Amino acid sequence: MGKILAARLARLVATLFAVSLLTFLLVEQLPGDPVTALLPPEALHDLETMERIRTELRLDDPALVRYGRWVTDALQGDLGKSYITDQRVADAIRDRIPVTMELALLATVIAAVLAIPIGAFSAYREGGRFDRVMSGFTTASLSIPAFVAAIFFIWLFTLKFNWLPSTGWNRITDKGLLANLKTAILPASALALAPLAINARLIRADMIGTLKEDYILSARAKGLRSRYILMRHALRPSSLTAITIFGLQFGALIGGTVVIETIFALPGLGTRLISGIYQRDVTMIQGITLFVATVYVVVNLLVDLLYLLLDPRIRRQ
Amino acid sequence: MADATTHPGDAPLLVVEDLATHFAIDAGLVRAVDGVSFELYPGQTLGIVGESGSGKTVLARTIMRLNLGGNVRTSGSVRFSNQSLLDLPISDMTKIWGREIAMVFQDPMTSLNPVVKIGRQVTEHVRKHFGISKAEARNLAIELLQSVRIPEAEARFDSFPHELSGGMRQRVSIAIALACNPKLLFADEPTTALDVTVQHQILNLLGMQQQERDMAMVLVTHDLGVVAGRTDEIIVMYAGKIVEQATTSEIFHRTSHPYTEALLRSIPKIDQPSHTRLAAIAGRPPDLADSLEGCSFSPRCPYAQERCFEEEPELEALATDHLSACWYPVGTPENQEAWEKNLLAGRPSTLAIANGQIVDDVSVHLPSGTS
Numbered sequence: 001m002g003k004i005l006a007a008r009l010a011r012l013v014a015t016l017f018a019v020s021l022l023t024f025l026l027v028e029q030l031p032g033d034p035v036t037a038l039l040p041p042e043a044l045h046d047l048e049t050m051e052r053i054r055t056e057l058r059l060d061d062p063a064l065v066r067y068g069r070w071v072t073d074a075l076q077g078d079l080g081k082s083y084i085t086d087q088r089v090a091d092a093i094r095d096r097i098p099v100t101m102e103l104a105l106l107a108t109v110i111a112a113v114l115a116i117p118i119g120a121f122s123a124y125r126e127g128g129r130f131d132r133v134m135s136g137f138t139t140a141s142l143s144i145p146a147f148v149a150a151i152f153f154i155w156l157f158t159l160k161f162n163w164l165p166s167t168g169w170n171r172i173t174d175k176g177l178l179a180n181l182k183t184a185i186l187p188a189s190a191l192a193l194a195p196l197a198i199n200a201r202l203i204r205a206d207m208i209g210t211l212k213e214d215y216i217l218s219a220r221a222k223g224l225r226s227r228y229i230l231m232r233h234a235l236r237p238s239s240l241t242a243i244t245i246f247g248l249q250f251g252a253l254i255g256g257t258v259v260i261e262t263i264f265a266l267p268g269l270g271t272r273l274i275s276g277i278y279q280r281d282v283t284m285i286q287g288i289t290l291f292v293a294t295v296y297v298v299v300n301l302l303v304d305l306l307y308l309l310l311d312p313r314i315r316r317q
Numbered sequence: 318m319a320d321a322t323t324h325p326g327d328a329p330l331l332v333v334e335d336l337a338t339h340f341a342i343d344a345g346l347v348r349a350v351d352g353v354s355f356e357l358y359p360g361q362t363l364g365i366v367g368e369s370g371s372g373k374t375v376l377a378r379t380i381m382r383l384n385l386g387g388n389v390r391t392s393g394s395v396r397f398s399n400q401s402l403l404d405l406p407i408s409d410m411t412k413i414w415g416r417e418i419a420m421v422f423q424d425p426m427t428s429l430n431p432v433v434k435i436g437r438q439v440t441e442h443v444r445k446h447f448g449i450s451k452a453e454a455r456n457l458a459i460e461l462l463q464s465v466r467i468p469e470a471e472a473r474f475d476s477f478p479h480e481l482s483g484g485m486r487q488r489v490s491i492a493i494a495l496a497c498n499p500k501l502l503f504a505d506e507p508t509t510a511l512d513v514t515v516q517h518q519i520l521n522l523l524g525m526q527q528q529e530r531d532m533a534m535v536l537v538t539h540d541l542g543v544v545a546g547r548t549d550e551i552i553v554m555y556a557g558k559i560v561e562q563a564t565t566s567e568i569f570h571r572t573s574h575p576y577t578e579a580l581l582r583s584i585p586k587i588d589q590p591s592h593t594r595l596a597a598i599a600g601r602p603p604d605l606a607d608s609l610e611g612c613s614f615s616p617r618c619p620y621a622q623e624r625c626f627e628e629e630p631e632l633e634a635l636a637t638d639h640l641s642a643c644w645y646p647v648g649t650p651e652n653q654e655a656w657e658k659n660l661l662a663g664r665p666s667t668l669a670i671a672n673g674q675i676v677d678d679v680s681v682h683l684p685s686g687t688s
Binding site for chain 1: 381383410411412413414415416419420422424427428429430431432433441442445446477479490493
C-alpha cells in the first residue's frame with residue numbers, strides 16, 4: 001500500500017517536471033517578444049526603454065537559468081507576476097479557478113450521474129428499444145462539438161424560452177446557489193454532452209461483459225431482483241474503468257473549458273489563459289498551464305487510490 | 318411415460334414431461350434437450366450423467382428457467398410443487414429461485430462475486446425472501462458457514478471470495494444455496510473444478526446437508542464415479558435425450574445402454590495398474606444442429622448394426638426400475654452377436670475397445686516401473 005503510494009507520488013513529480021519544462025520551452029518558442037507586447041506602440045522605437053525593461057524583468061538571462069528560477073519560485077507557491085497587468089499569477093488563478101472548477105465538476109457529475117443508469121439499462125436490455133435510442137443519442141452527442149451544443153442551448157433556453165441567461169456568472173458567495181446554478185447549468189451541460197456519451201457507451205460495454213459473468217447467473221438463481229443485481233453485483237465490478245474515465249474527464253475539463261467559457265463570457269481560468277496568450281503574458285501562460293497540469297495529475301493519483309477502495313483484490317497486491 | 322422407480326403414497330416434487338429446449342441458430346435448430354421426462358420425489362437424489370454437450374446443464378437450466386437467451390424455444394411441461402414452472406411469469410420465478418429451488422454452480426472461482434463480501438452473498442437473498450434484519454442475517458450467515466464446515470466462520474463473514482481456496486468457495490456456494498432451505502437443489506458439476514482431494518469432501522457435505530434438510534437433489538455430472546453410491550436414481554443423457562434411466566444399482570450392475578457402458582469403462586479404476594490406458598469413447602458427440610437419423614450414439618457405438626443407423630430406439634422398460642433406449646442392450650445375446658459381427662467386419666469403434674482391452678492385458682504383465 002505504502003509502496004504503491006510512493007511509486008505514484010514519484011511518477012507525479014516526474015510528470016510535473018516534464019510538464020513545467022515543456023511549457024516553459026514552448027512559450028519560449030512563441031513568436032513575439034513580451035517586451036513589445038508590454039509597451040504602447042509609440043514606445044517601440046525607444047530601444048533604451050526596451051532594454052531597461054528587459055533587464056528589469058531579467059529576460060536577458062539564459063533560458064535554463066530563467067526556468068530554474070521559475071520552478072524554484074513555483075515550488076514555494078510563487079508563480080510570478082503578470083508582465084502586463086502586474087497581477088500575481090497565483091492571485092489570478094485563485095480569482096478564476098472557482099468558475100472553472102465548478103463548471104468542470106458540474107459537467108463531470110452530470111456526465112457520470114446520467115451515464116450510469118443509461119449505460120446499465122442499455123446493457124441490461126442489450127439491443128432493446130432503450131438501447132437503440134440511447135445508441136443514437138450517444139452517437140449524436142459525440143459528433144456535435146461542445147460549442148455547437150452551447151449555441152443550440154443558448155438558442156433554446158435563452159432565446160426561445162428565456163429561462164436561463166446566456167452570458168455572465170453569478171458567484172455563489174454574492175448571489176447564492178440557485179442564481180449561481182442558473183448561470184452554470186448551460187455551459188456545464190454543453191461541456192457534459194461528449195463525456196456523457198463516452199461514459200454511457202463505456203459503462204454499457206463493460207456491463208455487457210459483467211452481466212455474462214457466472215456470478216450474475218448465480219445472483220439470479222438466488223432470486224434477487226434485476227435492479228438489485230444490476231446495481232449491487234454488476235455495477236461495481238464494472239465501475240473501475242468508469243471511475244478512471246470520470247477522473248480523467250474532470251482533469252481534462254479543468255483545462256478544456258476555454259471555448260465554452262469564451263462563448264458564455266464566463267470569468268474562468270480559460271478566458272484568462274486566452275487573454276494571456278493574446279498579450280504574450282508569458283508568466284500567466286506558464287503559471288496557468290502548470291496549475292492545470294498539476295490538478296490533472298493529482299486527480300489521476302486520487303483515481304488510482306480510489307481503485308484500492310473499489311476492488312478488494314487490488315488492495316492485497 | 319412411466320417413471321422408472323415407484324414411490325407409493327408420496328406425491329412427486331418435480332415432474333418433467335417431454336421437455337425440449339431448442340436453440341435457433343444460423344446453422345439450424347440445436348436440439349439441446351429433446352423430449353426428456355422424469356419424476357423426482359421429496360428427499361430423493363437424481364443423478365444426470367453425460368459428456369459435455371449432452372444437454373444435462375441445459376436441462377437443469379431449462380427446469381429452473383435460468384438464462385437461456387432470446388433464441389431459445391422450450392416445450393413440454395415442468396411441474397414443481399403443483400406449479401407449472403414454464404408458464405409462470407419471471408417475477409414469480411424470482412420468488413422460487415433461491416427459496417424453493419437453488420443451484421450450486423460448477424466453478425466456485427467465478428460463481429461468487431469478487432467484490433461482494435461473503436457474508437452478504439450468503440444472506441442477501443434470505444433477506445429478500447424472508448425480510449429478516451441485518452443482525453439476524455449475520456447470525457444466520459455464520460450458522461450457515463459453520464454448517465458447511467468453514468473454519469472461523471465469524472471472521473469469514475467479512476472476507477472476500479479471493480481470500481478463500483477453491484474448496485472453501487464451493488462450501489460458500491453450498492451455504493448460499495442452502496440458506497433458504499430449498500426443497501430442491503440442483504448441483505451442476507459441483508466438484509468438476511475442484512482438486513480431487515476436495516471433491517469427496519464437497520460431495521459428502523452435499524449428501525449430509527441433503528439428508529439433514531430432507532431436500533431433493535439433482536446432481537449433474539459427467540463422472541459416473543461421482544454419482545456412484547450417492548444417488549437413488551440415474552439418468553444418462555446423450556445428445557439431448559435420455560438413453561438410460563434406472564436406480565443407481567441397476568445402472569452399475571445391469572448396465573444396458575452401450576453409452577452408459579462406455580462411460581463406466583472410462584472411469585479409472587483403483588485396482589488397475591498405473592499407466593493403464595484410459596478407455597476413451599471413440600469419436601465425439603454429434604453436432605446437435607444436424608438432424609440425425611437412427612440412434613444418435615450409433616456412429617460411436619461398438620455394437621451398432623444397420624438398424625441403429627436407420628431407426629431411432631425408443632426409451633423402453635427392461636424391468637420396472639430400468640428404462641433404456643437401445644436395439645441391442647448390453648448383456649443380451651443380440652448384443653453379443655452384434656459385437657462379434659462388428660469385430661469380424663473390423664468396425665473401428667469396436668476394434669478400439671477390443672484393442673484397448675488387449676493393451677490392458679499386456680500392461681498387467683509388465684514389470685512395475687517400466688513404460
